[in-house]
Amino acid sequence: MADTKKLQPDTLVEDTESFRDALSTVDAQGKRIWIYPKQPQGRFYTARKWVTAVFVALFLVMPFIKVGGEQFLLLNVLERKFVLFGMVFSPQDFHLFVLVMLTFLVFIILFTVVYGRLFCGWVCPQTVFMEMIFRRIEYWIEGDAGEQRRLDKAPWTSEKIRKKALKHGIFFTIAVVVSNYFLAYIIGMEQVLRIISEPISKNWVGFVSMLVFSGVFYFVFARLREQVCTTICPYGRLQGVLLVxxxxxxxxxxxxxxxxxKLRKNKDAAQPSPVQRLQTAVNGGMAPARTAGDCIDCNLCVAVCPTGIDIRNGTQLECTNCTACIDACDQVMDKIGRPRGLIRYDSMTGIETGHRRIFTPRVIGYTAVLIALIALDIAMLTGRGAVEAIILRSPGQTYQEKDANHLTNLYTFTLINKANRDLPVELRLASPKGSIQMVGQPIGQLLKGRTHKGAFFVELEKTQLQGRKTPIIIEVWSEGKKIDYVKTSFMGPGRR
Ligand code: SF4
Ligand code: SF4
Known part of the structure; x- marks a missing residue:
């Protein structure tokens, strides 16, 4: 909706979108406008407090949960080791990782097309930490928006110093805790606990990393704040192409x-409910009618907005769907006796026609692709063996005559143990009949998460050869079970 009467000189058409030309947090000189959002109150804010409690509990507990000896969730980009739900993924699983990421991307697109930025408002770590933890501490120490504004303008008295020191001290302490946990998701909780418990001199790199992470988190939540959502976050920027x-x-x-x-005091009666209207009609009188719409232009929805926008202008990229304006407006509607939901979760179609359409052709198309990708993910994840074997005939080598009746070929192998424990591993020639002779020591125990490389000879009787190239199958066995196999070929002299 328009909030401006600005006219374009050439066309003399009212510009209803001029609010999109500028950020609400930047003034005409390009300086940051600090946002002091009023603390919301209402059913959505209460629900978000509960969601935050669950979110924070999971965030703090997950690094301690182990599945089969592995951390439940680990994204160790430094050592290229990823653990999802206790399943270890190594660089050799890159195709799986790409597939999972692709599925995740389609899911994000589908979810956003249907539900917009529901994720941002309820579970995005930036919003959860900023609005539900750091901001609430700020309200507790410095008071609501008006008091904060006054405190910032006030001279540096002992009271102001005490409040600011307390607030920033708590902010930094939380930033340190968050950064340690953040590191725990990258290098593992055991590593983090070791870094914390050992003298700094033994872990300079770890200590400096933690300090840097803590500084970044503190800066994000103490200073950068809504700028992350309105200008930095790429997901936020995608809304323009995803929302319909x-x-x-x-x-x-x-x-x-x-x-x-505006509601005119003593002129506009509170809007009567249908029941009140009926009672008034029955009693023979009519309530004074308000001819304007239900918005009384109280500005409360703007006052509570953490990104400083006016939702009455329409959907905007800056809106994180935090629901604060819904709660604020519902309170106003309660006070003036109008139904809640002047600001609500709805689609433009829903508002204009009164009907919500969720399963549009676009959504059905995305869903079909998503289901196909999820099915492929499940098939590939469940079909993933505990050990992956890569066996190649040694490059540049042909065959060797061992004796008058036998030939050998040299092969190199790479075995990757993806299981959560050490495994005894053995290679066997499944077909044709022949034998395997390891170069050096037998493989023995394959350590968990480790890669073992080596070489071996395959020996075949000449009678087994099927020409220049004979297909062979080599199996990987562990604890009496075949866990993988590789098809390759054996070079011979060919038919003479
Ligand atoms: S809170 Fe509701 S009534 Fe008040 S300005 Fe916003 S939309 Fe209008
Ligand atoms: S417009 Fe409403 S939902 Fe969007 S960010 Fe502002 S307060 Fe939150």
């Missing part, structure tokens, strides 16, 4: 709210 008219977002019902007008 049927997407459910936090939306202002302009059909019901406009034309907005």
């Amino acid at each position: 008219k049927d997407t459910i977002v936090v939306a202002y019902d302009h059909m019901r709210g406009e034309p907005r007008a």
